[in-house]
Amino acid sequence: MRTDYLKLYFIMGSQNFPAGETQALQVLEQALQGGITCFQLREKGDTALTGAASIRFAQKCQVLCHRYQVPFIVNDNIELALQLDADGIHVGQDDAAVSSFKNKFPNKIIGLSVHTLSELELAVQQDVNYVGIGPIFATASKNDAKKPCGVDFITEAKRHCPTMPIVAIGGITLDNAASVLAHGADGLSVISAISAANDPQAATRQFHHL
Numbered sequence: 001m002r003t004d005y006l007k008l009y010f011i012m013g014s015q016n017f018p019a020g021e022t023q024a025l026q027v028l029e030q031a032l033q034g035g036i037t038c039f040q041l042r043e044k045g046d047t048a049l050t051g052a053a054s055i056r057f058a059q060k061c062q063v064l065c066h067r068y069q070v071p072f073i074v075n076d077n078i079e080l081a082l083q084l085d086a087d088g089i090h091v092g093q094d095d096a097a098v099s100s101f102k103n104k105f106p107n108k109i110i111g112l113s114v115h116t117l118s119e120l121e122l123a124v125q126q127d128v129n130y131v132g133i134g135p136i137f138a139t140a141s142k143n144d145a146k147k148p149c150g151v152d153f154i155t156e157a158k159r160h161c162p163t164m165p166i167v168a169i170g171g172i173t174l175d176n177a178a179s180v181l182a183h184g185a186d187g188l189s190v191i192s193a194i195s196a197a198n199d200p201q202a203a204t205r206q207f208h209h210l
């Protein structure tokens with residue numbers, strides 16, 4: 001995987017927008033125009049789209065991403081990723097084990113969330129393409145988020161496994177992003193800093209001028 005795909009990794013689902021799916025697609029296009037380098041569809045929670053509606057929404061996101069040549073990654077849902085021939089899948093420690101689906105995704109991007117150095121070592125053994133480390137700071141975008149690990153953990157992780165690409169996630173804003181990168185992250189992953197911005201395209205652009 002090209003590590004530069006991780007530079008500015010936008011994540012969202014329809015639950016992140018008061019006006020749901022329509023607004024989600026508008027914001028995704030604005031984020032793509034602003035220069036996001038990767039996108040993850042993360043459809044979660046009580047209001048999550050299901051069945052045919054969720055597949056149609058995912059397809060619309062995928063078409064937009066491909067128009068801008070940005071990888072389209074699916075969160076958690078292995079079946080959906082396979083069905084859409086997504087560019088990759090992201091799973092966490094409580095999701096399907098990487099070993100259970102890795103051979104179904106040849107040449108695709110596989111990302112894994114890690115919160116400890118031992119999880120990081122296992123991620124290296126499983127030969128994933130990148131790890132998501134976080135939450136770095138407090139976040140309101142994930143109900144079951146773990147305790148923030150702080151920026152120093154990024155440095156520790158990079159020292160421990162220098163070749164594993166790291167994308168930092170959780171509470172990242174335009175104000176703290178430079179510090180996250182200075183501590184060794186290869187990239188930044190955000191939900192609210194773009195999805196809740198007054199001008200998502202401008203916010204996206206600003207991340208490229210830290």
Ligand SMILES: Cc1ncc(COP(=O)(O)OP(=O)(O)O)c(N)n1
Nearest residue numbers: 075076090091092093113132169189
């Ligand atoms: C890039 C990235 N990093 C971490 C996560 C979190 O994944 P997970 O721990 O499985 O939590 P959910 O997103 O499934 O709630 C992520 N999605 N992306």
Ligand SMILES: Cc1ncsc1CCOP(=O)(O)O
Nearest residue numbers: 135139141170171190191192
């Ligand atoms: C999905 C996820 N995993 C760890 S923190 C988080 C939410 C990040 O959202 P935000 O960028 O709004 O803090």
Ligand SMILES: [Mg+2]
Nearest residue numbers: 076091092095
């Ligand atoms: Mg998950």
